Amino acid sequence: xxxxxxxxxxxxxxxxxxxxxxxxxxxxxxxxxxxxxxxxxxxxxxxxxxxxxxxxxxxxxxxxxxxxxxxxxxxxxxxxxxxxxxxxxxxxxxxxxxxxxxxxxxxxxxxxxxxxxxxxxxxxxxxxxxxxxxxxxxxxxxxxxxxxxxxxxxxxxxxxxxxxxxxxxxxxxxxxxxxxxxxxxxxxxxxxxxxxxxxxxxxxxxxxxxxxxxxxxxxxxxxxxxxxxxxxxxxxxxxxxxxxxxxxxxxxxxxxxxxxxxxxxxxxxxxx
Numbered sequence: 001x002x003x004x005x006x007x008x009x010x011x012x013x014x015x016x017x018x019x020x021x022x023x024x025x026x027x028x029x030x031x032x033x034x035x036x037x038x039x040x041x042x043x044x045x046x047x048x049x050x051x052x053x054x055x056x057x058x059x060x061x062x063x064x065x066x067x068x069x070x071x072x073x074x075x076x077x078x079x080x081x082x083x084x085x086x087x088x089x090x091x092x093x094x095x096x097x098x099x100x101x102x103x104x105x106x107x108x109x110x111x112x113x114x115x116x117x118x119x120x121x122x123x124x125x126x127x128x129x130x131x132x133x134x135x136x137x138x139x140x141x142x143x144x145x146x147x148x149x150x151x152x153x154x155x156x157x158x159x160x161x162x163x164x165x166x167x168x169x170x171x172x173x174x175x176x177x178x179x180x181x182x183x184x185x186x187x188x189x190x191x192x193x194x195x196x197x198x199x200x201x202x203x204x205x206x207x208x209x210x211x212x213x214x215x216x217x218x219x220x221x222x223x224x225x226x227x228x229x230x231x232x233x234x235x236x237x238x239x240x241x242x243x244x245x246x247x248x249x250x251x252x253x254x255x256x257x258x259x260x261x262x263x264x265x266x267x268x269x270x271x272x
Contacts, residue, residue, distance in 0.1 A: 070096055072256050075104040075111040076124040078203050079223075085124075088263050095259055107178055107202065115248055122257060123248040124264065126179040135250050138261055140268035141224075142242040145184060147235040148172075148211045148218035148228075158235045161217075162193050170198035170216030172207050180243050184219050187240045208232060224271040 024031050031043035039047060074085070081103055093099045104111070104120055111123040115135065127137055147158050161167050174181040176197065188195055198216060201207045207218040212231045221243050228234060247264055249257055 070098050070256070071100040071102070072122060072260065073102040073104070073120040074122050074124065074260075075106055075114050075120040078105055079205065080124050081105060084267065088260070088267060091263055092256075092259055096256055099256075107175065109177060112248065115250055118250075121249065121254075122260060125245070125248065127244050127246040127248060128179060135248055136253075138247045138265065139244055140247060140264055141245040141271065143221040143223060143245060144242050145180060145237045145240050146220055146222050147237060148208060148220055148232050149235060150211065150214060151231050151233050153233065155217075155235060158237050161195070162191055167193070167195045171195050172199040172201060172210050172216045172218040173197040174202075174207075174219070175200045180219060180221065183241050183243065184237075187237075 020031065027042070027046075029042040030040050031046060032039045074081075076085070085103075089099075089101055102120075104114060106114065108123075108125045108127065111120065111125045112132070112135070114120045115123050116132065124140075127139075147161075149155050155161070161169075173184065176182060176185055181197070181200075185196075199210055201210060201218075204220045204223070207220050208229060210216065211218040212229055222234065245268075247261055249261075253261070
């Protein structure tokens with residue numbers, strides 16, 4: 001039942017159907033026909049009566065709560081959720097006492113899908129310059145991509161790899177459809193280099209772990225103030241486009257979303 005999937009309170013279809021049946025029995029009229037679904041004249045009249053109330057419920061809730069709801073759903077990578085969001089959450093909570101936070105991990109494409117499905121309110125992730133219709137973006141950081149090799153590797157620069165007829169080392173990378181993997185492969189194509197992932201990893205931490213284990217060379221980004229493990233070295237990827245980290249949201253910003261965006265922008269500025 002499509003209506004059930006859009007109810008944010010965890011109510012299951014049998015409960016909804018039961019309540020509708022009880023309402024129809026109480027009123028003594030049918031409110032809609034089941035197949036195909038359509039409101040009856042009585043159902044239309046009831047809908048037109050209650051729709052303005054529910055349409056303004058969120059707005060009234062915001063006014064009662066001091067201008068903003070006290071719950072926000074955020075999606076991001078493990079690194080952001082683990083290393084950066086706790087402090088930011090504490091600062092925002094000072095302005096919004098009783099703030100509730102729901103967290104979702106995911107790849108950029110997954111997070112944008114969750115945003116489109118209205119399952120999160122804000123995504124902090126790698127972004128493309130072009131976003132889908134109705135989605136707004138705020139650029140926070142532009143990070144240079146890097147190659148990760150073991151500290152004792154004989155490689156001194158990435159250009160040494162591009163001069164080879166064939167790169168033998170396995171490539172450890174984010175999935176090719178994600179922004180880092182996609183831009184990396186596009187630039188390799190411009191250089192006439194064929195080098196495709198042997199291991200696809202879901203996070204920068206995993207890429208570091210697998211490179212440190214001697215399983216290949218990794219593609220990642222240089223994160224400000226992040227110290228690499230002592231067993232790894234970073235090689236610059238000169239000429240490769242930077243990766244953009246930003247925030248995504250849909251529709252009109254709430255005061256709570258705006259506060260989060262302001263804090264994100266302030267903290268991003270301090271990292272550069």
